[in-house]
Amino acid sequence: MKKLVVVLVLFFSATVIFANPIELGSFPIGRWLDPNYDAIWDFSTNNIRILCSKTGIVHYDFSTKTIEGFRAIMSGMQPGITYSCPEAGRSYRFIATLPNTNVTLQIDRPGQPQYSVTMQRQ
Secondary structure: OHHHHHHHHHHHHHHHHHOOOOOOOOOOOEEEEEOOOOEEEEEEOOEEEEEEOOOOOEEEEHHHOOOEEEEEEEEOOEEEEEEEEOOOOEEEEEEEEOOOOEEEEEEEOOOOOOEEEEEEEO
16 A cells, blocks of 8 residues: 555656646747747747757757746736756746847856847747
8 A cells, every 4th residue: 555655646746747738828929039049949839849940850849858847927017938947957038028029038057157148039
């Protein structure tokens, strides 16, 4: 019986960690270009991907990764999202600058300066 309880606790803990859905809330769906890396950040209703801007090949797909602390935020009147990804070793913050269509991306990278860029809608 104790083994069953331990297995169930581990199962439900793993489900909570690995099955965090990506719910963008009022954050806009679409694609934005990071000009520094020539990469497209693609936001859909339930996923975030990084694509090569020239070929469209998926460079990183967050639906297959662990997402921690995902939450929709408001920075003033601007919608945003924030989350961390242990596999990438980074924390991300996106703020949409309304009424214009730009998105500001900030990445916290341990041991490195914070990365920040304003991306234009594609």
